[in-house]
Amino acid sequence: xxxxxxxxxxxxxxxxxxxxxxxxxxxxxxxxxxxxxxxxxxxxxxxxxxxxxxxxxxxxxxxxxxxxxxxxxxxxxxxxxxxxxxxxxxxxxxxxxxxxxxxxxxxxxxxxxxxxxxxxxxxxxxxxxxxxxxxxxxxxxxxxxxxxxxxxxxxxxxxxxxxxx
Amino acid sequence: xxxxxxxxxxxxxxxxxxxxxxxxxxxxxxxxxxxxxxxxxxxxxxxxxxxxxxxxxxxxxxxxxxxxxxxxxxxxxxxxxxxxxxxxxxxxxxxxxxxxxxxxxxxxxxxxxxxxxxxxxxxxxxxxxxxxxxxxxxxxxxxxxxxxxxxxxxxxxxxxxxxxxxxxxxxxxxxxxxxxxxxxxxxxxxxxxxxxxxxxxxxxxxxxxxxxxxxxxxxxxxxxxxxxxxxxxxxxxxxxxxxxxxxxxxxxxxxxxxxxxxxxxxxxxxxxxxxxxxxxxxxxxxxxxxxxxxxxxxxxxxxxxxxxxxxxxxxxxxxxxxxxxxxxxxxxxxxxxxxxxxxxxxxxxxxxxxxxxxxxxxxxxxxxxxxxxxxxxxxxxxxxxxxxxxxxxxxxxxxxxxxxxxxxxxxxxxxxxxxxxxxxxxxxxxxxxxxxxxxxxxxxxxxxxxxxxxxxxxxxxxxxxxxxxxxxxxxxxxxxxxxxxxxxxxxxxxxxxxxxxxxxxxxxxxxxxxxxxxxxxxxxxxxxxxxxxxxxxxxxxxxxxxxxxxxxxxxxxxxxxxxxxxxxxxxxxxxxxxxxxxxxxxxxxxxxxxxxxxxxxxxxxxxxxxxxxxxxxxxxxxxxxxxxxxxxxxxxxxxxxxxxxxxxxxxxxxxxxxxxxxxxxxxxxxxxxxxxxxxxxxxxxxxxxxxxxxxxxxxxxxxxxxxxxxxxxxxxxxxxxxxxxxxxxxxxxxxxxxxxxxxxxxxxxxxxxxxxxxxxxxxxxxxxxxxxxxxxxxxxxxxxxxxxxx
Numbered sequence: 031x032x033x034x035x036x037x038x039x040x041x042x043x044x045x046x047x048x049x050x051x052x053x054x055x056x057x058x059x060x061x062x063x064x065x066x067x068x069x070x071x072x073x074x075x076x077x078x079x080x081x082x083x084x085x086x087x088x089x090x091x092x093x094x095x096x097x098x099x100x101x102x103x104x105x106x107x108x109x110x111x112x113x114x115x116x117x118x119x120x121x122x123x124x125x126x127x128x129x130x131x132x133x134x135x136x137x138x139x140x141x142x143x144x145x146x147x148x149x150x151x152x153x154x155x156x157x158x159x160x161x162x163x164x165x166x167x168x169x170x171x172x173x174x175x176x177x178x179x180x181x182x183x184x185x186x187x188x189x190x191x192x193x194x195x
Numbered sequence: 196x197x198x199x200x201x202x203x204x205x206x207x208x209x210x211x212x213x214x215x216x217x218x219x220x221x222x223x224x225x226x227x228x229x230x231x232x233x234x235x236x237x238x239x240x241x242x243x244x245x246x247x248x249x250x251x252x253x254x255x256x257x258x259x260x261x262x263x264x265x266x267x268x269x270x271x272x273x274x275x276x277x278x279x280x281x282x283x284x285x286x287x288x289x290x291x292x293x294x295x296x297x298x299x300x301x302x303x304x305x306x307x308x309x310x311x312x313x314x315x316x317x318x319x320x321x322x323x324x325x326x327x328x329x330x331x332x333x334x335x336x337x338x339x340x341x342x343x344x345x346x347x348x349x350x351x352x353x354x355x356x357x358x359x360x361x362x363x364x365x366x367x368x369x370x371x372x373x374x375x376x377x378x379x380x381x382x383x384x385x386x387x388x389x390x391x392x393x394x395x396x397x398x399x400x401x402x403x404x405x406x407x408x409x410x411x412x413x414x415x416x417x418x419x420x421x422x423x424x425x426x427x428x429x430x431x432x433x434x435x436x437x438x439x440x441x442x443x444x445x446x447x448x449x450x451x452x453x454x455x456x457x458x459x460x461x462x463x464x465x466x467x468x469x470x471x472x473x474x475x476x477x478x479x480x481x482x483x484x485x486x487x488x489x490x491x492x493x494x495x496x497x498x499x500x501x502x503x504x505x506x507x508x509x510x511x512x513x514x515x516x517x518x519x520x521x522x523x524x525x526x527x528x529x530x531x532x533x534x535x536x537x538x539x540x541x542x543x544x545x546x547x548x549x550x551x552x553x554x555x556x557x558x559x560x561x562x563x564x565x566x567x568x569x570x571x572x573x574x575x576x577x578x579x580x581x582x583x584x585x586x587x588x589x590x591x592x593x594x595x596x597x598x599x600x601x602x603x604x605x606x607x608x609x610x611x612x613x614x615x616x617x618x619x620x621x622x623x624x625x626x627x628x629x630x631x632x633x634x635x636x637x638x639x640x641x642x643x644x645x646x647x648x649x650x651x652x653x654x655x656x657x658x659x660x661x662x663x664x665x666x667x668x669x670x671x672x673x674x675x676x677x678x679x680x681x682x683x684x685x686x687x688x689x690x691x692x693x694x695x696x697x698x699x700x701x702x703x704x705x706x707x708x709x710x711x712x713x714x715x716x717x718x719x720x721x722x723x724x725x726x727x728x729x730x731x732x733x734x735x736x737x738x739x740x741x742x743x744x745x746x747x748x749x750x751x752x753x754x755x756x757x758x759x760x761x762x763x764x765x766x767x768x769x770x771x772x773x774x775x776x777x778x779x780x781x782x783x784x785x786x787x788x789x790x791x792x793x794x795x796x797x798x799x800x801x802x803x804x805x806x807x808x809x810x811x812x813x814x815x816x817x818x819x820x821x822x823x824x825x826x827x828x829x830x831x832x833x834x835x836x837x838x839x840x841x842x843x844x845x846x847x848x849x850x851x852x853x854x855x856x857x858x859x860x861x862x863x864x865x866x867x868x869x870x871x872x873x874x875x876x877x878x879x880x881x882x883x884x885x886x887x888x889x890x891x892x893x894x895x896x897x898x899x900x901x902x903x904x905x906x907x908x909x910x911x912x913x914x915x916x917x918x919x920x921x922x923x924x925x926x927x928x929x930x931x932x933x934x935x936x937x938x939x940x941x942x943x944x945x946x947x948x949x950x951x952x953x954x955x956x957x958x959x960x961x962x963x964x965x966x967x968x969x970x971x972x973x974x975x976x977x978x979x980x981x982x983x984x985x
Contacts, residue, residue, distance in 0.1 A: 063224035064217015073884035104217035129673030130214030131393035168860030
């Protein structure tokens with residue numbers, strides 16, 4: 031069976047079992063290894079991608095279900111020499127990264143969250159991170175960076191990930 | 196001190212942007228279509244004898260290129276004792292033990308071929324607990340223990356006791372016989388903790404020009420090199436290990452495990468072979484922080500003087516000795532740490548069981564020994580009516596005090612740190628109001644750990660563009676040492692900016708010996724070796740510049756990329772000009788440096804079977820927790836957490852704060868909800884993210900921390916390791932705070948809601964360890980002093 035979808039803005043065809051998890055196609059066939067397969071059961075969030083702008087764990091999404099959809103991975107969020115997404119810049123500035131393996135998924139989940147929740151409070155940000163586990167950082171610096179990012183965007187009337195806040 | 200001011204800064208991480216963009220290639224991102232995939236046949240019984248192992252049919256399966264068994268790699272490895280085969284040979288000792296491995300064109304083909312292996316196992320009665328293992332008639336987990344090569348001499352060994360370390364100082368019997376003392380005795384038990392690094396153990400092996408090359412996610416490239424040599428019976432120099440960025444280690448990757456298998460298969464096939472644990476395999480065979488059983492008793496006077504102390508710690512090493520053999524040493528320095536004690540004797544035993552082998556995990560047995568010691572200290576205070584804070588202030592180790600092995604501690608550190616904790620609490624306020632009707636507890640605890648110094652080597656090449664290349668066997672596991680402290684140190688020594696320092700990732704063919712990244716040692720040991728390398732570079736640079744400037748080298752300084760005449764900013768010439776001149780006249784400017792432990796002495800006869808008799812660099816912490824316990828559910832909420840940490844010198848305070856926040860939250864998981872149990876057939880029951888309850892964002896609290904600088908350290912620029920100890924006293928602080936909140940003794944971790952409810956309703960039986968010593972016996976030393984014999 032052939033599945034056709036948009037991957038980071040380009041046409042992508044997959045020939046094979048439509049039950050194949052999307053994460054395996056991204057990593058093994060397209061070599062988009064920024065999407066991390068950590069628990070493969072939907073708990074850790076490290077494989078989060080956007081499917082039609084919604085953040086989903088790609089380990090639980092059979093490729094057959096993305097037929098006709100637009101899939102964006104961490105590589106597509108800010109490709110080439112494009113500037114970092116404001117959240118990526120905030121995490122870099124805050125020295126939030128340690129081993130780094132959870133961060134692509136963290137960025138994909140939270141970029142969708144801040145786009146949809148520009149006025150989120152600190153507890154709401156923490157609640158939104160329930161599906162993204164980090165074993166290194168103890169979370170607080172990530173939460174602070176997201177809160178600061180939203181705060182600055184509000185003050186400047188700027189965009190965070192595509193919409194006015 | 197200009198050298199220091201040029202080094203200390205909140206340097207950002209150079210690897211952050213690629214990690215955030217998903218561009219960093221960890222080992223398991225480097226799998227290519229032309230590689231063979233290896234999968235392991237693992238045991239499905241906890242103990243047995245292999246009666247038949249026939250792989251010939253598997254070899255004929257589609258896509259299969261090689262099958263290996265223990266016979267292909269017969270050498271044994273281990274720490275202290277060589278007891279561990281790469282693949283089971285004749286005997287199976289734990290559920291999940293690798294027995295054979297298949298390499299095929301695809302992972303699917305390799306998995307399919309597993310079914311074609313003919314394996315017949317005669318099951319043996321498993322020994323699951325330390326109590327069972329220490330019964331006089333217990334079956335031996337290692338029947339041939341007497342025949343193993345002893346790599347390090349000194350430990351007592353007997354049957355299921357893989358290793359015993361003892362320390363003894365002063366007349367403990369006399370202390371316990373004093374008429375003016377009260378004896379307080381406590382028993383504690385703790386379970387295992389699983390590291391759960393996001394990148395599992397994974398290796399890519401190839402065979403190049405008659406040598407093995409292993410790329411792997413490890414903290415110890417030299418251990419992987421040496422173990423691969425041992426098991427394959429090759430000279431270790433025929434193994435090269437390189438290490439891409441590591442997706443989390445926490446101590447799990449401080450030993451070799453599956454890596455040599457890829458070299459073996461690469462030699463058999465001539466192909467590059469990848470072996471990656473599935474998440475289930477990773478968790479089912481995790482080299483966990485070990486489960487342990489502790490009995491401790493103290494003789495304390497009415498004035499609060501600790502006249503005597505004795506303790507026995509049993510550490511479950513699982514099926515093979517591994518790190519626990521070494522870690523028996525650390526009981527003397529942790530359970531025997533923190534406090535001034537008149538006379539002390541401690542025994543620590545690593546015990547074999549038919550369970551998955553345990554290993555090293557951030558601050559190792561220090562975490563539970565500190566829990567036990569601090570809860571015991573609170574029980575002393577309860578029994579004798581002392582204020583816990585005043586008792587600690589009166590008794591913590593200070594300048595000139597003796598440790599358990601007779602080591603003389605330098606300077607008052609813990610005392611002033613307790614004062615700083617009170618100041619920190621005054622600045623943050625307390626959170627009792629947030630308890631909101633629940634049971635509230637607050638506890639301040641102390642901890643003693645160390646820097647695992649050991650050998651490191653460094654080379655610095657000064658380049659004609661003004662940059663310097665630092666070559667070491669260091670590994671970036673996430674703690675930031677390779678991207679923050681080391682470039683800061685080299686830049687500070689050579690008058691460069693940190694971004695001019697190129698840091699080479701570990702390659703055992705390029706850099707000298709290193710014990711590895713762990714034990715808080717990277718900044719200290721590799722940093723010290725780097726400073727020694729820089730000294731040679733400076734000397735050559737200043738000599739060349741002196742000739743060019745007609746100035747004595749001692750009148751020159753390195754500053755902001757220039758060689759300047761002292762006191763005349765902007766004078767002299769640029770470093771690139773000097774390097775270019777040197778390259779044309781005397782040759783390229785390079786320097787090499789080395790560092791190792793100084794082996795601080797213990798008192799003669801005090802330490803037996805110890806790998807480290809005394810601590811070269813002790814590290815102290817003070818942790819304070821505030822908790823609220825829901826009496827209806829047993830749920831513990833951490834309301835606030837404060838840390839005062841002895842850092843020696845913080846080279847990058849912001850990065851150290853990040854380590855403290857991360858380490859404390861990992862400790863909260865250990866204290867409250869990360870639980871590992873064994874099934875009836877000896878498997879680790881929690882082998883996925885659904886069953887193993889990791890801390891989530893909503894479990895975390897912001898940690899208020901104060902970095903205590905200035906304690907003595909042989910580390911470069913006065914540094915100590917900062918990444919390991921943040922977890923040290925979390926179990927202690929939470930355990931003590933919960934005990935005070937509920938008014939019941941806490942003697943076991945983790946404090947899951949069901950356990951807390953049982954404690955509240957007095958339905959949690961206290962741990963009793965008759966296999967350590969019968970209850971009520973005058974002293975358990977009589978039993979503990981003689982190694983058990985079969």
